[in-house]
Amino acid sequence: MKKLLVVLAVLFVTVSMFAATDYVIRDYAGNPGGVLNVGTLGDPKTFNIVWAQETSSTDMLDWIGYHETTGCFIGSDQGGMQTVPLLATDWWFSEDGKTAYFKLREGVLWSDGEPLTMEDVLFTFNDVMFVNEMTANGNASYMDANDELPVVEVVDENTISFAWTVPNVWGWKAVGATDILPKHALAEAVANGTLAEKWTVDQFTDVVGCGPYVPEEFVPGVYVKFVKNPLFWMKDSNGYQLPYLDEIIYTIVGDQNAELLKFEAGELDEIGPTAENFPRLAEKAEEMGWNTVVGGVALGSNFITFNFNAPDPVKSEWFRNADFRKAWVYALDRASIIETIYNGLGAPLYGPVSPSSGFYNPEIEEYGYKYSITRARLSLKKGGFSWKEDGTCVDANGNPVEFELLTNAGNTAREAIGAIMASAGEKLGIKVNFTPIDFNTVVSKLLEPSYESVIIGLTGSVDPGSGWNVYRIDGGLHMWNYPPEYSEAVSPEEYVLPDWEKRVDEIFREQTAAVVEEDRYNLFAEYQDIFADEQPLVFTIAQNYLLVYDNTLMLANDDPNPAAGAFWQREGIYWK
């Protein structure tokens, strides 16, 4: 009895030492308990958020609260826009727009019981995220237009400010989405410069987070288990401390067919099926008790890039010709590609921003792009091309049009696009030499640049601002028209910089300073318009977001989509 009293007293003192937790209240009311079984195709590579690169790793970190799910200042809403207060209860800008303020939530505890304080926030930014060597992605996304990092200042007990030399919305977003790291667990590794070797796959249970679940067990190649975090700082509308589910089990499967069989046998509760399997699952859904979801199209897309500085100057001339590029916009039969490889579960794209993003500009549809060989021929004619008697397409100087098209072997979608483009070329009298080659060779040819044309894709996100490295003229992935300063392969005499490129570059610099969201929308709308008109990258198709899950599983997300998937606000998932 005495012992119990002492324990209670100690407990009381410890609890009262910290400020009362400022709980986030979610408006759901579910049933506690149960286990969620999910499949994943690859082993996690690391449990260290600042070094994790692939989804096989970040999908796991999501549950512990990292990867922009719970452990950052501002979370994403169902549209992928940063509007949901998480570790910050409030945020605002100074009048000149150069300084951003965040108010830290009080009383949040790390999963090992330590309080999450301003010390952790300062540590995260000053010692880790702003140091280029410390993270896999480097510190570039925090810099402003003058390549300066912000000055961090603690304003009062719970408020912190980030001051840039010019207004920097992109930097503010990056700060808002940064996962706060526990100083007490990582300070030593940071001081030794060994942060990358911390929280690796053999240290799973050491990982400390502030998310709804905590690491339980990881058996390489077999499974990953998480259990409920009793210290989590969110409650539902009945005052129940979230999360609902007791345990999350990820089974690592080696192959998509095995994952599908496991789902059909009821061993897994959820699956993101391939477009090929989806119709079959949808047919049985009612009988089997599944919900099926066909969400918006993916944020990233495959596109064709023509090198404005191709090794052969005759070909560069064609590739710089907007009418030549537009001919391909018309000549690609996107509908049949979607039918062949996506079972009809996809949509054609004519610009760089996906219709699933809140920044999509629907006005570009007025350009009226669609599949038409006749229009493709008209566009070529307008660009100064003509046809010989045998049907061969020739340029204004009489050179027959023939070029090389590369992509990485093994990517079914890209290989299908290439094959259809080559056959479209035949109809236009153009010889397209399509060869799928090794991924690494494609990358080195793209970046050198020594290619003629390539089909490739980049990861997309809701905010087009994340593409700065692609669209700015000095960007490392400005692959279609690298300036001579970037590469010796581009000769300064031949290099041409069109006005619209300068404008896009300007837009990507200006948008970081546009504190009002509507101004950013307008800037990005203009950029999409320029791209739709000039087609420097010919965008192709994107697949719909597909999901099938047990219909007694209640997701917090009533509209899963590419910007907010099945496990958006995972703390609110429960069994009916």
Place this chain on the structure above:
Amino acid sequence: MLRYIVRRIILAIPVLLGVSILAFLIISAAPGDFLDQYRLNPSISKDKVEQMERQFGFDKSVVVQYFNWLSQVVQGNFGYSFTYRIPVFNLIWGRLAATLALSISTMIFAWGIGIPLGIYSALHKYSFGDQTISFIAFIGISIPNFFFALLWLFMSAKTGWFPIGGYISTNYNELSFFGKAGDLMWHLVGPMVTLGTAQLAGIMRQMRGQLLDNLKMDFVTFARAKGMPEKNVIRKHAIRNAINPIITMIGYTLAALLGGAVLTESVFSWPGMGRLVIDALRQQDLFLVMASLLLSSIMLIIGNLIADILLAWVDPRIRFRLS
């Protein structure tokens, strides 16, 4: 004998050096490197990629990179995996148990059934039993492993007799010792049978052919002529001579023990080395690839050595030559 073994081990050193030089050169000659995935990431700047190039030593020449690696290896440090950021042997050890469990049980399955069946077939040449066994063996040899694996998984899903792939159940830790062993065996059957049936046919046919050849030899006729019981003729003379090439085969099989079987492992979600190494190759995770190549070479050398020692043990003629 001991001197022979020591000599073989010393001779293995230049072989391993040669293997490592060749492997390092070939991997480096392949286009691109591990950082290509970073180069195509829109949120990573060029400066960052250059900083990582320096960190991983990609800015130095291949020769310098090789000698840096070699000097570390001599000190027992096989380097870090670029992807996992942990020492490569920690990764390999983690996969060793599953790899060995599968390859050893497959070996027992294939050899344990293949050799007796081969003997039976040879002794009952052209009988109905021989024809049936050969027919089934050829089916095993001609169905590709991944397809057999998928059929097995499909069968498991429909009947529920076996798990749909995997290594252990998710409640493994709560099981008793015998429960654990049973659980492991239950998961093991599928991949073992898949890999085993493919090897079994080869072993069986080899054993059958060897034994048939030997049964035609003069010493068998002689043994029979002097009135030796048929059982002894076969057991002590024919089989003893026929087993020699089979033992040489064991040496190569030992080398393949750690290699794993990528496709079968993938379909059965078996956490073996095959999947780890294939991913490493695809991502050009240099040190992980090097370590696994060296390990395979060492296993090949050891396997051959063991096969030679076994040969000396069963064959007095070889024993005589060695001493």
